[in-house]
Amino acid sequence: MTSSIAGLSLDELSIDTLRLLAVDTVEKANSGHPGAPLGCAPIAYLLFHKLMKHNPAHAKWPDRDRFVLSNGHASALLYSTLFLSGYDVTVDDLKSFRQWHSRTPGHPERGDTDGVEVTTGPLGQGIAMSVGMAIAEKHLAAVYNRPGFEVVNHHTFALLGDGDLMEGVSHEAAALAGTLKLGKLIWLYDDNLISLDGPTELSYNDDVMERFKAYHWHTQHVADGNDLAAIEAAIENAKNETERPSIIAVRTIIGYGSPKAGTNKVHGEAMGASAVAATKKFFGFPEDRSFYVDDALANWRKAVERGAGLEEKWNQEFAGYKAANPEAAEEFERTQKGVLKAGWESAIPSYPAGKPQATRNAGGAVMNAISAVVPELFGGAADLTASTKTIFKPGESFHVDPTARNVYFGVREFGMSAAVNGMAAHGGLIPFGSTFFVFSDYAKPAIRLASIMQTHSLFIFTHDSVGLGEDGPTHQPIEHLMALRAVPNLTDFRPADANETAAAWRLALERKGPSFFALSRQDLPIIDPAIHDAYANVSKGAYVLVEAADAKVVLIGTGSEVWPAVEAARLLAADGIAASVVSFPSWKIFEEQSAEYKASVLPAGVPRLAVEAGATQGWWKYVGLDGDVIGLDRFGASAPGPIVLEKLGFGADNVAAKAKALVK
Ligand SMILES: Cc1ncc(C[n+]2csc(CCOP(=O)(O)OP(=O)(O)O)c2C)c(N)n1
Numbered sequence: 001m002t003s004s005i006a007g008l009s010l011d012e013l014s015i016d017t018l019r020l021l022a023v024d025t026v027e028k029a030n031s032g033h034p035g036a037p038l039g040c041a042p043i044a045y046l047l048f049h050k051l052m053k054h055n056p057a058h059a060k061w062p063d064r065d066r067f068v069l070s071n072g073h074a075s076a077l078l079y080s081t082l083f084l085s086g087y088d089v090t091v092d093d094l095k096s097f098r099q100w101h102s103r104t105p106g107h108p109e110r111g112d113t114d115g116v117e118v119t120t121g122p123l124g125q126g127i128a129m130s131v132g133m134a135i136a137e138k139h140l141a142a143v144y145n146r147p148g149f150e151v152v153n154h155h156t157f158a159l160l161g162d163g164d165l166m167e168g169v170s171h172e173a174a175a176l177a178g179t180l181k182l183g184k185l186i187w188l189y190d191d192n193l194i195s196l197d198g199p200t201e202l203s204y205n206d207d208v209m210e211r212f213k214a215y216h217w218h219t220q221h222v223a224d225g226n227d228l229a230a231i232e233a234a235i236e237n238a239k240n241e242t243e244r245p246s247i248i249a250v251r252t253i254i255g256y257g258s259p260k261a262g263t264n265k266v267h268g269e270a271m272g273a274s275a276v277a278a279t280k281k282f283f284g285f286p287e288d289r290s291f292y293v294d295d296a297l298a299n300w301r302k303a304v305e306r307g308a309g310l311e312e313k314w315n316q317e318f319a320g321y322k323a324a325n326p327e328a329a330e331e332f333e334r335t336q337k338g339v340l341k342a343g344w345e346s347a348i349p350s351y352p353a354g355k356p357q358a359t360r361n362a363g364g365a366v367m368n369a370i371s372a373v374v375p376e377l378f379g380g381a382a383d384l385t386a387s388t389k390t391i392f393k394p395g396e397s398f399h400v401d402p403t404a405r406n407v408y409f410g411v412r413e414f415g416m417s418a419a420v421n422g423m424a425a426h427g428g429l430i431p432f433g434s435t436f437f438v439f440s441d442y443a444k445p446a447i448r449l450a451s452i453m454q455t456h457s458l459f460i461f462t463h464d465s466v467g468l469g470e471d472g473p474t475h476q477p478i479e480h481l482m483a484l485r486a487v488p489n490l491t492d493f494r495p496a497d498a499n500e501t502a503a504a505w506r507l508a509l510e511r512k513g514p515s516f517f518a519l520s521r522q523d524l525p526i527i528d529p530a531i532h533d534a535y536a537n538v539s540k541g542a543y544v545l546v547e548a549a550d551a552k553v554v555l556i557g558t559g560s561e562v563w564p565a566v567e568a569a570r571l572l573a574a575d576g577i578a579a580s581v582v583s584f585p586s587w588k589i590f591e592e593q594s595a596e597y598k599a600s601v602l603p604a605g606v607p608r609l610a611v612e613a614g615a616t617q618g619w620w621k622y623v624g625l626d627g628d629v630i631g632l633d634r635f636g637a638s639a640p641g642p643i644v645l646e647k648l649g650f651g652a653d654n655v656a657a658k659a660k661a662l663v664k
Contacts, residue, residue, distance in 0.1 A: 132422020541590025
């Protein structure tokens with residue numbers, strides 16, 4: 001069948017329509033990237049029109065193939081593709097690209113646009129998240145599929161550019177994917193030899209295929225990005241390769257069909273009216289019409305009927321599965337909805353007052369105590385499992401048995417954290433990653449993205465202060481608590497004991513967005529659960545741990561520093577000064593409380609002293625200019641933990657002395 005535009009096949013017409021829709025979208029906004037859409041449109045068309053398993057009428061269908069646009073600057077390509085395929089994206093949405101409150105923001109944002117799986121734009125993160133999605137698929141398939149029923153059986157596709165592969169996280173992600181044998185992960189590499197500054201040879205001449213072979217990937221090269229048959233054949237080959245992840249390098253021309261084709265000039269800005277007209281002319285489209293979809297739309301929209309059929313087939317399979325495996329089906333449905341099992345929280349342990357315990361140990365114990373009732377909890381550490389204690393016993397590895405829930409991520413904090421986000425975005429899992437708190441720096445870009453997306457990603461950091469001791473300044477976090485507290489949407493937990501840790505775990509699972517834990521290496525006393533209800537208290541973010549009638553000073557501590565504050569209150573009492581102690585495990589949650597509650601914890605007119613082994617910046621908000629902070633605006637030192645803490649001012653004597661100065 002040929003199109004209404006002379007000489008074009010229906011496929012060509014559909015692809016060119018997509019190209020020019022993206023060009024018009026960018027032009028109308030006078031902002032965005034037309035180059036990559038012009039080059040990559042054939043790939044998007046093949047995937048959405050023909051090869052991917054998806055249903056435009058139900059973007060959240062659990063067994064859909066996942067698609068990640070890792071080169072998020074090509075958002076106009078994705079939005080145009082979603083519109084043409086029949087997702088809930090309209091021409092008006094395209095016309096309001098990059099405008100205030102539109103459903104088509106500058107880069108794809110999870111939650112803003114129907115059919116957008118994850119937020120992308122910071123290069124490298126999309127592909128790294130795609131690895132997490134493929135991990136999730138492999139694990140869930142192993143857990144839920146039964147002979148005769150493959151209710152989890154989908155691919156994860158990512159479209160990426162040179163920039164994605166230049167980023168270091170691409171190495172972490174690809175090496176992990178190769179090690180984990182993620183055979184259903186397929187990357188389509190827009191190999192156009194151009195990045196923002198100019199030809200890639202300026203800065204990048206990797207032999208990409210050799211690089212990926214070294215990661216144990218299946219590699220293919222397509223010489224012409226307009227050769228639909230060749231791209232399709234390569235994708236089919238990649239699907240047939242079930243052991244190794246696949247990368248297909250597709251040689252495209254950035255800005256194909258435009259006067260600036262093949263140059264970086266077509267990368268990052270609207271083309272301008274005359275170049276747009278010339279591009280339309282090149283493709284034989286009417287130059288005087290914008291957002292022209294006339295004849296191609298019906299062809300594109302075949303994706304709707306195709307998708308409905310695919311999902312219906314799955315629905316029937318799932319009905320059979322459910323009849324034969326009612327319990328598994330129920331758990332699958334529950335975890336897909338992100339609902340916790342009724343009564344799960346009764347498995348959370350409580351720690352009687354007595355033997356001190358490091359909060360990292362308590363965290364590991366809580367995870368194991370709830371593992372059977374929260375089977376969706378899944379993750380691991382960046383080669384620090386023995387230190388962070390985040391392992392489900394006895395420690396079976398997902399690498400060996402994909403039903404297992406421990407992932408050995410290797411020394412790849414960023415790759416791990418991005419994969420955690422991908423798993424969370426995939427659905428069906430509550431994923432976690434862990435490392436030393438100081439290395440949250442290495443994970444930070446992914447923590448930020450989790451917070452933008454509000455995925456249920458958990459980041460478990462241990463060795464949370466200079467109290468870790470001998471490893472010294474490189475391993476001792478200073479600014480990390482404040483830096484992460486400054487990230488919007490991210491819940492912080494720095495529990496003071498095992499019971500606060502257990503409560504923090506409960507809250508982290510109940511809250512739907514991302515959380516991080518800062519847990520101690522060293523043992524800490526236990527807050528008596530017979531007196532203090534840790535869950536009720538941590539649910540408020542901060543609470544009065546030690547009451548004092550007519551207190552003259554409020555001592556505020558977090559985590560391990562709650563304890564010198566408690567001891568200082570005793571010393572002060574012996575000197576006739578009444579001091580109350582506030583344990584402050586979560587700033588984020590405290591901020592959610594009523595003004596009345598906040599005032600009950602931090603009463604007006606009583607001086608306040610905050611004690612935290614981290615940057616003081618930020619505490620002034622709670623202690624006021626009349627208060628004081630014992631913190632760290634310097635790096636730590638290598639020595640046994642108790643000595644470092646004492647020397648840096650976290651002994652009870654110093655806390656009491658500073659408190660006395662405030663009272664005066
Ligand atoms: C982490 C990160 N650094 C920098 C940028 C800014 N940036 C956006 S696109 C781009 C160049 C990408 O080149 P390539 O992937 O080859 O895309 P193409 O120009 O071919 O579309 C850069 C540097 C970014 N989005 N993310």
